Amino acid sequence: MTDAERDVLAGVGPRLRALRQARGITLAGLATETGLTASTLSRLENGKLRPTLEQLLPLARAHGVPLDDLVAAPPTGDPRIHLRPIRRSGLTVVPLTRRPGGIQAYKVIYPPAGRAPTTRPQTHAGYEWFYVLDGRVRFVLGDREYELGPGEAAEFDTTLPHWLGSATNHPAELLTLFGAQGERAHLTPPQR
Numbered sequence: 001m002t003d004a005e006r007d008v009l010a011g012v013g014p015r016l017r018a019l020r021q022a023r024g025i026t027l028a029g030l031a032t033e034t035g036l037t038a039s040t041l042s043r044l045e046n047g048k049l050r051p052t053l054e055q056l057l058p059l060a061r062a063h064g065v066p067l068d069d070l071v072a073a074p075p076t077g078d079p080r081i082h083l084r085p086i087r088r089s090g091l092t093v094v095p096l097t098r099r100p101g102g103i104q105a106y107k108v109i110y111p112p113a114g115r116a117p118t119t120r121p122q123t124h125a126g127y128e129w130f131y132v133l134d135g136r137v138r139f140v141l142g143d144r145e146y147e148l149g150p151g152e153a154a155e156f157d158t159t160l161p162h163w164l165g166s167a168t169n170h171p172a173e174l175l176t177l178f179g180a181q182g183e184r185a186h187l188t189p190p191q192r
Helices: 004-012 012-023 029-036 038-045 053-063 066-071
Strands: 086-088 091-095 104-110 127-134 137-139 144-148 153-158 162-166 171-181
Touching: 004 012, 012 038, 012 053, 012 066, 029 038, 029 053, 038 053, 053 066, 104 162, 137 153, 144 153, 162 171
Parallel strands: none
Antiparallel strands: 086 091, 091 104, 104 171, 127 153, 127 171, 137 144, 137 162
16 A cells, blocks of 8 residues: 555545534444444544555445545646536636746636626736637627627726626627736747
């Protein structure tokens, strides 16, 4: 067994205890749910017993979590992206970038026209580039207004007053690149 595998197994007990306590259930109650004895559960939580698959499966079921969460399994090279949408100010924002700092990528879904919480232009530090995937977008930048459709893109300094929203009674979907420090997206390769 490698050190990494030992570390994974050592972390199971505290995670099991935290899950049980978060549910407000006793060892006896969990024993009834899982078919494991309260003594076995206590020894698992205290790290005195190495968990087996036969023990972890009923525990994962009882706590309503994936088995990977119990063992804090490292990534296995699964190529799928598990996106977690965020709903904020009437928008649905799907972060596409996992690393902190630098240019961040998002898929943003704007609600149909008239359902946006605000239509006032705003300013903030940064630089933004967006590409319209679906729908039509009303884009206000300073004292100018634009309407963009699928396949069209725009980039702008976010310190200028700006507002984006759907231009129709259908949602609009955009791919957005945003640099909080004013980084710009480089869309063409440098000339050699």
